[in-house]
Amino acid sequence: MANKRVDQPTGTETVGHEWDGIEELDTPMPRWWLWTFYLTIAWALVYVVLYPAWPLIDQGTEGVLGWTSRGQLAKDMTLADQAKRSVGEAIAATDIEKLPGKPELMRQAIAGGRAAFRVHCSQCHGSGAAGSQTLGYPNLNDDDWLWGGDLTSIEYTIANGVRQPEGDDRRQGEMPPFEGVFDTAQLTALAEHVLSLSGKAKPNRVGAQIFADNCTSCHGSNGEGDRAQGAPRLNDAIWLYGGTREDIARQVLRPRVGRMPAWQDKLDPVTIKMLAAYVHSLGGGETAVARGADPAAKVDEQP
Structure with missing residues (x-):
């Protein structure tokens, strides 16, 4: 205390100690900051009284309002369920x-x-x-x-x-297997014709005739399909098991059904x-x- 003095340039009293020629000014806190600090203390005391605050052995203090986050969650869940x-x-x-x-x-x-x-x-x-x-x-x-x-x-x-x-x-619609019905050339021609229905290949007479003899009763003459039987469209280039020649040939021989x-x-x-x-x-x-x-x-x- 004896070492305190007033700093002349600032007019502020020092705290009374010095280190390596450096002194610290005893500048008071701004009033607005000090009152804000006091308000936070008052708010904390009020919160402790009103809301859960202190943890105990098996639960926390309930507060005089009786509010809890678990209770609020239960209310929200009830409203959501309703x-x-x-x-x-x-x-x-x-x-x-x-x-x-x-x-x-x-x-x-x-x-x-x-x-x-x-x-x-x-x-x-x-x-x-x-x-x-x-x-x-x-x-x-x-x-x-x-x-x-x-x-x-x-x-x-x-x-x-x-x-x-x-x-x-x-719904039980399934495509019958044609394994053993067509030889390799016929199967290739049929796959080409099916691809031609969606513009993915050139039409061919052999494939068209095989299609007409074996497939039109379900898939329609133009490959439009038949929803009453669950027979898919073949002229829209949308494929369930793939749209390559190999995929089509495989489906003709051994149909896969989901x-x-x-x-x-x-x-x-x-x-x-x-x-x-x-x-x-x-x-x-x-x-x-x-x-x-x-x-x-x-x-x-x-x-």
């Missing part, structure tokens, strides 16, 4: 073909379907629903549908599955309806009018 239940009830009460007429409900159905798709469907169709030609899982983003791409058809597919061993509601489980045994009707809305929204969804079919008809989508 909102989810309300949306689910609205979706359940709406016929699926009428969902597009209710944009907000359709948006919520698509959002719910997107979440369900990631859990139940992405393992086969991929997270982006692009499928896999290597494994025979179809791309759900395009506009090619084996059994129909309107909301009702997609819902029916998801619920009942495709090529399941049990149940009359499952199976899709019946989700009605595993998922509730609202989740299935939301999945149908999401798949329909991916870009290839159709309307029953555009498809030229009865929206109530039970038709199915290629898995």
Whole structure:
């Protein structure tokens, strides 16, 4: 204290000690900073009284307001469950073909379907629903549908599955094997003709005749397919198992057929309806009018 003095240039008293000729000024804190500091102390004391603050052996102090983060989470979860239940009830009460007429409900159905798709469907169709030609899982983003791409058809597919061993509601269309029916030249000509239907090769008479004799009853004379039988279009260059000559020849000889489980045994009707809305929204969804079919008809989508 005896060493304190007033610094002449600044008019501020020093703290009273010196090191290597350097002295420290005893500059007071700004008033606004000091009062802010006091307010934070007061706020901390009030917070300790009102809210949980001190940890104890098995829980913290509750505070006089009785608020806890766990209690708040429980409230939020309850509200979320109520909102989810309300949306689910609205979706359940709406016929699926009428969902597009209710944009907000359709948006919520698509959002719910997107979440369900990631859990139940992405393992086969991929997270982006692009499928896999290597494994025979179809791309759900395009506009090619084996059994129909309107909301009702997609819902029916998801619920009942495709090529399941049990149940009359499952779609069972399969292509018969032609192994031993054609020689190598005939098989090559047929593959060339199938590619020519989508402009990927030049037409040839031999292949066209073989196609007319063996394939048109299912796939149509121009390769337009037949959804009633589940026979795919061959004139759009969209392939499930690959579109090379070798892939087509292999499919003719030993057809590969995919199976899709019946989700009605595993998922509730609202989740299935939301999945149908999401798949329909991916870009290839159709309307029953555009498809030229009865929206109530039970038709199915290629898995």
